[in-house]
Amino acid sequence: MLLEHIAVLPVIIPLIAAPLCLLLGRNSLCWSFSTLVSWICFGVSLLLLEQVLEQNVISYHVGGWAPPWGIEVRIDAASALLSVIVSGISSVVLTWARMSVAKEIPEAHQALYFTAHLLCLTGLSGILITGDAFNLFVFLEISSLSTYTMVSLASDRRCLTASFRYLVMGTIGATFILIGVGMLYMKTGTLNMLDLADRVAAYDKSRTINTGLAFIMVGVSLKLALFPLHLWLPPAYTFAPSAVSAFLAGTATKVAVYVMIRFIFTIFGSDYVFQEMGMGLILLILAITAIYKCSIMAVFQHNIKTLLAYSSVAQIGYIVLGISLASVAGLMASLLHVFNHALMKAALFMVLGAVFYRVGSVQISAFNGLARKMPWTMAAFTLAGLSLIGVPLTVGFISKWYLVSAALEQNNWLVAALVLGGSLLAIVYIGRVIEAAYFKPLPERYEQVSEVPMGMLIPMWALVAANVYFGIDTQFTLHAASEAAQWLFESGRLEGEVPL
Numbered sequence: 001m002l003l004e005h006i007a008v009l010p011v012i013i014p015l016i017a018a019p020l021c022l023l024l025g026r027n028s029l030c031w032s033f034s035t036l037v038s039w040i041c042f043g044v045s046l047l048l049l050e051q052v053l054e055q056n057v058i059s060y061h062v063g064g065w066a067p068p069w070g071i072e073v074r075i076d077a078a079s080a081l082l083s084v085i086v087s088g089i090s091s092v093v094l095t096w097a098r099m100s101v102a103k104e105i106p107e108a109h110q111a112l113y114f115t116a117h118l119l120c121l122t123g124l125s126g127i128l129i130t131g132d133a134f135n136l137f138v139f140l141e142i143s144s145l146s147t148y149t150m151v152s153l154a155s156d157r158r159c160l161t162a163s164f165r166y167l168v169m170g171t172i173g174a175t176f177i178l179i180g181v182g183m184l185y186m187k188t189g190t191l192n193m194l195d196l197a198d199r200v201a202a203y204d205k206s207r208t209i210n211t212g213l214a215f216i217m218v219g220v221s222l223k224l225a226l227f228p229l230h231l232w233l234p235p236a237y238t239f240a241p242s243a244v245s246a247f248l249a250g251t252a253t254k255v256a257v258y259v260m261i262r263f264i265f266t267i268f269g270s271d272y273v274f275q276e277m278g279m280g281l282i283l284l285i286l287a288i289t290a291i292y293k294c295s296i297m298a299v300f301q302h303n304i305k306t307l308l309a310y311s312s313v314a315q316i317g318y319i320v321l322g323i324s325l326a327s328v329a330g331l332m333a334s335l336l337h338v339f340n341h342a343l344m345k346a347a348l349f350m351v352l353g354a355v356f357y358r359v360g361s362v363q364i365s366a367f368n369g370l371a372r373k374m375p376w377t378m379a380a381f382t383l384a385g386l387s388l389i390g391v392p393l394t395v396g397f398i399s400k401w402y403l404v405s406a407a408l409e410q411n412n413w414l415v416a417a418l419v420l421g422g423s424l425l426a427i428v429y430i431g432r433v434i435e436a437a438y439f440k441p442l443p444e445r446y447e448q449v450s451e452v453p454m455g456m457l458i459p460m461w462a463l464v465a466a467n468v469y470f471g472i473d474t475q476f477t478l479h480a481a482s483e484a485a486q487w488l489f490e491s492g493r494l495e496g497e498v499p500l
Contacts, residue, residue: 078484
């Protein structure tokens with residue numbers, strides 16, 4: 001009986017668990033409960049991905065009301081893959097987070113953190129599985145409001161300013177999305193995504209449809225921190241608690257990328273967006289600018305969380321660059337990098353949380369000689385950093401290989417060269433941290449510093465191992481990304497869907 005409703009479990013489970021988590025009161029119980037719930041959601045996501053890869057697409061009619069009149073939950077290869085990423089990163093980060101949260105978040109607010117984390121997981125999962133444009137906006141706001149809360153919970157009061165900036169810019173982005181969806185509804189009279197796609201295609205060069213697309217693209221670009229709408233992201237990642245930075249870096253912007261992909265390929269259609277509206281060139285220019293501008297900004301940072309935040313904006317540039325190529329190969333490379341970057345960046349922020357747990361700082365100067373006292377933690381940073389650069393046998397190499405291949409498929413040698421050039425800048429800013437950890441003298445005040453407990457090392461190294469494993473064995477990620485890209489780009493709407 002439960003399996004009949006498995007499609008809605010990624011939303012229902014954390015939504016019910018969130019208030020229960022707050023009622024538990026004791027922080028140790030909240031951590032155990034929220035971690036268990038997240039792992040259950042991860043298991044459900046894996047089952048859904050397996051089912052989707054076998055049977056194409058899952059369509060679940062909430063309350064038995066058939067779309068477009070009723071609310072539809074619709075899961076395809078792209079949404080199932082992203083759901084695995086979101087729930088997986090959430091589970092590993094929560095497993096790691098107990099000691100980090102105890103150090104960085106005041107005790108009175110720790111239960112609130114775990115509750116907000118589950119609500120954020122609810123919102124992100126809802127975005128991925130909904131087949132309704134307005135419900136996508138609702139789930140986007142659920143995840144955003146809980147994210148603003150999590151960012152504001154750090155002991156460092158600068159997190160309040162960062163959270164407020166995030167709230168203001170996030171609200172502007174959400175308003176743009178809502179206006180765009182409203183314009184589509186005004187013109188078509190429907191909110192179901194597949195029904196919207198049919199009706200939007202019936203209008204040729206409608207000013208209302210064009211304006212709605214423009215509003216949605218600006219709003220989504222703000223949510224995913226695409227240059228130059230990224231100004232909220234560096235302070236949010238820098239001053240948020242380490243567990244929050246790790247979770248958001250691996251999930252929130254990735255889901256926002258999915259929203260962009262969903263609107264472009266499912267509702268409006270790639271031909272309309274890239275050929276008639278000419279947005280491919282706009283996205284390409286913004287993506288390349290993001291890669292270089294933000295990589296250069298990262299080079300000159302002294303706070304490593306800020307460094308990685310700017311790096312995240314640059315990596316979003318790689319993802320959007322693949323989308324802008326308007327090909328199956330480019331979209332597959334983007335989806336691959338969404339998966340792979342989540343593994344890299346979550347691992348790197350977890351390392352920073354481990355360092356902060358021991359030395360109370362994430363300045364580059366605080367890393368001087370630290371490899372002598374925290375060898376496993378610094379080895380984790382090195383391997384995850386090499387993956388970010390794109391060294392062979394890591395997931396970062398796989399992403400950039402397919403991104404370059406997609407560019408060369410179109411004989412676009414300049415874009416391929418620019419992708420490789422961006423990797424050289426990553427060598428510089430990751431190299432600064434590695435140099436400090438391994439080649440600078442150890443300060444006397446660090447003589448008593450020791451490695452972090454196994455409760456932090458094991459989850460951290462699990463992600464590092466995933467960076468290497470999926471860089472060697474690419475069967476799972478390539479198959480899932482290829483299936484998703486093929487469906488999104490060529491079909492837009494799958495036939496032979498499997499109703500539940």
